[in-house]
Structure formats: C-alpha cells, structure tokens
Amino acid sequence: MVSTCNINYEKLVSSFLKFTFAQKLKIAASMSTTEMPKKQYIKLILILGSMTALGPFSIDMYLPGFAEIAKDLNTSVANVSMTLSSYFVGISAGQLLYGPLLDRFGRKKPLFIGLLIYILASLGCVFVTDINTFIGLRFIQAVGSCAATVASVSMVRDLFPVKDIPKVFSLLMLVVGLSPMLAPTIGGYVTEDYGWHTVFFILMCIGIVILIASQIVLPNSYLPDTSISLKPKPIIINFISILKEPQFYTYAFAGATAFSGLFTYVAASPILFMDIFEVDGKTYGWIFAFMSLSLIIGSQLNSVFLNRFKSEQMIFAALISQSVISIVFLLLAMNTLLGLYETIGMLFLFLTCLGITNPNTAGLTLAPFARNAGSASALMGAIQLGLGAFASFVVGVFVQNSILPMVIIMTISTILALTILFLGKRSIKKTITTSDNDEIIIVK
Numbered sequence: 001m002v003s004t005c006n007i008n009y010e011k012l013v014s015s016f017l018k019f020t021f022a023q024k025l026k027i028a029a030s031m032s033t034t035e036m037p038k039k040q041y042i043k044l045i046l047i048l049g050s051m052t053a054l055g056p057f058s059i060d061m062y063l064p065g066f067a068e069i070a071k072d073l074n075t076s077v078a079n080v081s082m083t084l085s086s087y088f089v090g091i092s093a094g095q096l097l098y099g100p101l102l103d104r105f106g107r108k109k110p111l112f113i114g115l116l117i118y119i120l121a122s123l124g125c126v127f128v129t130d131i132n133t134f135i136g137l138r139f140i141q142a143v144g145s146c147a148a149t150v151a152s153v154s155m156v157r158d159l160f161p162v163k164d165i166p167k168v169f170s171l172l173m174l175v176v177g178l179s180p181m182l183a184p185t186i187g188g189y190v191t192e193d194y195g196w197h198t199v200f201f202i203l204m205c206i207g208i209v210i211l212i213a214s215q216i217v218l219p220n221s222y223l224p225d226t227s228i229s230l231k232p233k234p235i236i237i238n239f240i241s242i243l244k245e246p247q248f249y250t251y252a253f254a255g256a257t258a259f260s261g262l263f264t265y266v267a268a269s270p271i272l273f274m275d276i277f278e279v280d281g282k283t284y285g286w287i288f289a290f291m292s293l294s295l296i297i298g299s300q301l302n303s304v305f306l307n308r309f310k311s312e313q314m315i316f317a318a319l320i321s322q323s324v325i326s327i328v329f330l331l332l333a334m335n336t337l338l339g340l341y342e343t344i345g346m347l348f349l350f351l352t353c354l355g356i357t358n359p360n361t362a363g364l365t366l367a368p369f370a371r372n373a374g375s376a377s378a379l380m381g382a383i384q385l386g387l388g389a390f391a392s393f394v395v396g397v398f399v400q401n402s403i404l405p406m407v408i409i410m411t412i413s414t415i416l417a418l419t420i421l422f423l424g425k426r427s428i429k430k431t432i433t434t435s436d437n438d439e440i441i442i443v444k
Contacts, residue, residue: 060183065196088389090142099378114147122204169359188285250424255361258417263388298355322353
C-alpha cells in the first residue's frame with residue numbers, strides 16, 4: 001500500500017509541476033517586456049532559479065540521513081542538526097562578503113569563486129569522519145553557495161524593472177520549490193542505497209553544473225564599479241546607509257522574521273517526523289516533498305493576486321493569516337490534539353502564507369536601490385539567514401521529544417513580524433515601487 005501511494009503521489013506531483021511550471025513560463029514570457037526575447041527570459045528564469053535553489057537543495061537533500069549520520073559519526077541527531085545552524089551562519093556571513101564584491105567586480109567573477117568554494121567544501125563532506133569537521137565544512141560550503149544566492153537576487157534587480165520584481169521572485173519560487181520536493185526524496189533513496197556521503201558527491205556535481213551554466217548562459221548584467229571600496233570602513237558605511245532607509249529595514253526585518261518560521265520547520269522536521277512520529281527516511285522525504293507544494297501554491301497565488309492588489313496589501317493579508325494559523329496551531333499543540341496528519345495540515349497552511357509574504361517583502365526591500373543592489377540584497381539575505389540560523393539553533397536546543405517548542409517559535413516569529421510591519425510602516429513616507437535608475441543593462 002505504501003508503494004502504491006508513493007506512485008500515485010509522484011504522478012500527482014509530477015503532473016501538477018508540469019502544468020503549473022509550463023503555464024507560469026508562458027505567462028511570464030508573454031508579459032516579458034521589450035528588453036529581452038521570450039527565450040532569453042525563460043533561460044534567465046531557469047538559471048537564476050537554479051542558483052537560488054542551490055542553498056535550499058544543500059539544506060534539504062541530507063535531512064533524511066540525519067539518523068545514519070549520527071550513527072556513523074558517533075553523535076546525536078540534535079548534534080547533527082547543528083550542521084544546519086553552521087550552514088545558516090555561513091550563508092548569513094557570506095552574504096555580507098559577496099555584496100560589496102558583486103558591486104565592485106560585477107556579478108560573474110565573485111559567483112565563479114563562490115561556486116568553486118562550494119564544490120571543494122562539498123567534496124570535503126564526502127570524506128568527513130567526525131561531527132566537528134562536518135560542522136566546519138558545512139559552514140564553508142554555505143559561504144560558497146551564498147555567492148549564487150546573492151548574485152541571483154542582484155541580477156533580478158539588474159535585469160528586470162522594479163515593478164516586475166515581485167512577480168519574477170514568485171516565478172523563481174517555482175524553480176526553488178522543486179528543491180524541497182526533489183531533494184529530500186532523492187536524498188532518502190540515495191542515503192538508503194548508497195550512504196549519506198554520496199549525497200554530498202551529488203551536491204558537488206550540481207555545483208559544477210551551475211558554475212558552468214552560469215558562466216556560459218548569464219549575461220554580464222552589471223558593469224564593475226571601481227568607485228566602490230573594499231575597505232572595511234566604507235563597506236560598513238554603505239551597509240549602514242542602506243539600513244537607514246525605512247522601506248529597507250521595515251520590509252527586510254518583517255520578511256526575515258516571518259521567514260524564520262521556515263527555518264524553524266526545516267531544522268525541526270527530522271526530529272519531528274523521524275523521532276517523534278517515527279516515520280522512516282523515505283516517508284520523511286515524501287512528507288517534506290509534499291510540504292514544499294505549500295510554498296509553490298503560495299507564490300503562485302501571489303502572482304494572481306498581484307494583478308488586483310498591491311504588494312503592501314498582500315504582505316499584511318498574509319501575515320495576519322499566518323498569525324491566526326500559528327495561534328490555532330499553538331492551541332492544538334498545547335492540548336495535545338495533533339497527530340501526524342493534523343501537524344502536516346497546519347504546517348502546510350503556515351508555509352503557504354510564507355509563499356505569499358516572501359516575494360513581496362523581497363521586492364519592496366530592494367526597490368529603492370539600483371546602483372548598490374548587490375549590497376542591498378546581501379544585507380537583506382544576511383538579516384534573513386541570520387535570524388534563520390538563530391531559529392535553527394534554538395530548535396536544536398529545545399526541540400527534543402515534543403512538537404510544542406517548534407510551534408511556540410513559529411508563533412512568536414509570526415506575531416513579531418506583524419508587529420515590525422505595523423511599527424515600520426509609520427516611518428515610510430511613500431512606498432517606492434520604482435527607482436530613478438531603472439534601466440536594464442546587459443553587457444555582452
């Protein structure tokens with residue numbers, strides 16, 4: 001019965017993705033502006049989406065192997081979850097490193113170096129034999145992978161008009177949405193048949209493919225700016241000037257705080273499903289894949305609703321809905337009314353709201369910036385991933401044999417995000433949805 005359900009589910013997921021992705025690409029290509037042909041538009045979405053998905057794929061693919069990793073490295077599953085925390089810390093720190101580099105040297109050179117670091121660190125993980133080395137290598141791997149993340153976000157700002165950025169981010173989430181659907185499922189089968197070390201060999205190969213594709217396919221979307229200093233003081237001053245923009249700090253912190261709920265779920269999910277609900281690695285992979293549909297559905301609902309509502313309205317509606325869902329989730333958890341299926345249902349609703357919130361907060365966060373979009377996207381990512389690292393660390397400490405700590409963290413983060421949004425909006429005199437320097441630059 002299990003195998004039959006898996007086959008039916010796989011067909012359902014495959015059909016849904018083929019239809020949804022094909023339709024969205026057709027719509028995106030038809031709304032593509034005169035700046036680029038349809039084929040180029042689709043190529044850009046695919047490669048930028050792959051770059052954005054590299055980080056999530058590196059997070060999700062080894063999750064089903066947590067129990068085997070703990071056994072092989074003579075440690076606990078909670079200690080293995082610290083490799084997630086080190087990864088999040090690495091991405092957060094790396095964002096601040098690559099932001100100025102991408103503005104100073106253009107997008108492709110720092111991207112090449114970062115992906116090379118990622119490839120070498122992934123190779124190191126193939127041969128790791130102790131938990132401390134593993135935690136360190138995951139940090140280095142994250143520093144490398146975030147070059148792709150920052151570069152992809154920066155290039156969205158380079159290549160598309162500001163008014164189209166929320167829709168482009170929603171479209172990218174279709175590509176990104178494949179990673180949590182495919183990664184844990186593939187990871188579960190690879191771990192069971194070939195061992196968890198093979199997962200990192202596959203990640204290394206993925207990094208090589210993205211490196212080659214990005215260097216060949218992507219245009220030079222940003223002219224190197226030699227006026228940008230790489231000395232610590234000017235970099236810090238630049239980050240502070242960005243941070244002082246009310247629209248930036250309001251939407252960056254509100255979006256990052258809300259999105260930390262996703263990091264909480266990801267970090268807690270192996271303990272939640274494999275330890276508390278006692279499902280096996282393959283079943284966990286399918287559950288994780290199903291849950292990722294929530295982000296895809298949310299992002300595509302966002303694309304539809306943006307035809308009628310503004311991004312600000314979408315953010316408020318999503319955060320209010322997320323707050324109600326998290327409070328109900330908390331009440332159910334406190335009264336021990338949550339089984340496996342009820343938990344999956346509540347998490348699905350919660351993550352759907354994030355699929356709406358994230359593209360809009362990202363678009364409005366970056367809207368005021370054109371010249372230093374790399375630094376702005378890096379700072380936005382550092383804030384988001386820094387909070388994510390903190391949330392995953394708290395999960396590793398408190399989530400042991402109960403679902404309640406995870407739900408408490410998710411509820412607090414959601415209500416705090418809504419509070420930040422309400423308070424921050426008072427400082428924004430006029431929301432910027434376009435900028436003075438919004439031309440598209442492609443250097444052959």
